Amino acid sequence: MASPVRVRFAPSPTGHLHVGGARTALFNWLFARHHRGAFVLRIEDTDRSRSTDENIVAIVDALQWLGLDWDEGPPTPGYRQTERFAIYREHAQRLLASGRAYYCDCPPELLDRERGVAQQRGETFRYSGRCRDRGLGAGALRLRIPTAGATVVNDLIHGPVTFEHSQLDDWILVRTDGTPTYNFCVVVDDVTMSITHVIRGDDHLSNTPKQILCYEALDYAVPEFAHVSLILGKDRSRLSKRHGATSVQAFRDSGIPADALVNYLARLGWSHGDQEVFSRAELVELFDIKNVASSGAVFDATKLEWLSQLYLKTMDGARLAELAEPFVRAVGLTPPPDRPRFIAMLDTLRERAKTLVELVEQGRFYFERPAAYEAKAAQTLLTVEGARRLGLVIARLEGAPEFTVAAIERVFRALTEELGLKLVDLAQLARLAATGRTASPPIFDVLALVGREESLVRLRRAREAAERTA
């Protein structure tokens, strides 16, 4: 039996969780859950100037919101690089003792000059190896890599990718000031955390051969690698803020259900035949890293919205109420204390909104009287004739034996018939009165949900408004 799968997501807390990072996290999580392995969260905060605790909280929040739970990681200590310096130091010592690493005291100015020369000659800069055999006792610690041959990265998504050693150089493991570099930390962390599969962004593919050489120098087994393509913006360059909303936080705030975002992100680059909609369980069951596309994918907010609406439309009512409530409160309104009634209101709204923000916006009349009437509609509907019709509707509704959707509909249909009108003539009038707008959920449902008393208040107010303008 193969050793248990262990993967990790290692964000750098220099900002909020980006959708690209979220997708990488998702693929790791799916891989771990599919293989019944462990998902580790590790914080790469060696860049102290840009890393903040607030960002760590934000990233943790975003991951939890997405439902990507980790088996190991914060708040348990030992999963932040800044807590692991002793481990890096120890590994550096080992490399030095075995002769696989050496000190270098080349001044930065010299390196810069050499870099400049290499650039002019149109070559990739490589450290000259000047200090390789000087046996220095201090300075920056460099990894001694083989001069000949090549290192092959057997990528699970890309297949074998070969890098000639002549293109690589003796890179720095530990800086002169004693701090370890990112590439070194990653190797040591992945090794000491027994990571079996490194699933990360494509932008790390070029670093991989250097890291593999470090594993080998340390005499550790090399993990499997899978480099996921980047998420692109409309112009096909790496998705960034200038392409619009990119943080998970922003999508949450705009009222997109976490399940919809997860579904969208999963489908962006990964596929299972023609299937577009997946439950969590299906995702876990069907996910296979081999079906992850190797090409970059443009982020399509419109398709995300389609999924968002689909989830709003189909999710459980109680769950929807739970998700919608904070959005109702966020605009200063209050959902009715009667939960089934609140859910019934949402049921009339859910297929009309792409996000929870939109849903609340379109349904605010359920929680407050319309403050104004749509100007154009008021002009054509709130007339003398409109006032007369509203009066008739009010009278019939007052006398109706009950105030159910069916009863209200009977009143409207009968009146329509008697007046020789079309249903739309009365419906739009009532709609404007009850909601202030010309577009809303079915008006009989709206009236029933708003209740007899409040409905009549709104109809009377509209009649008064009509009489005023007349």
Next chain:
RNA sequence: GACCCCGUCGUCUAGCCUGGCCCAGGACGCGACCCUUUCAAGGUCGAGAUCGCGGGUUCGAAUCCCGCCGGGGUCACCA
């Protein structure tokens, strides 16, 4: 510039490994129609890809080979 990755409808993709079932399928978006008390939702139909380009191999290529072009990523004592 060097190295590496990528290249199927506007977008996400299936198909590519194991050539023919593909003059290329699905989804989003778009258009039309149907349904209809408005708006949505739903249903039906439709437009949309000479499979980046050019050579080869083959009876036959989106699928195999070569070259080119285009896009992206990486080249730090950043992460």
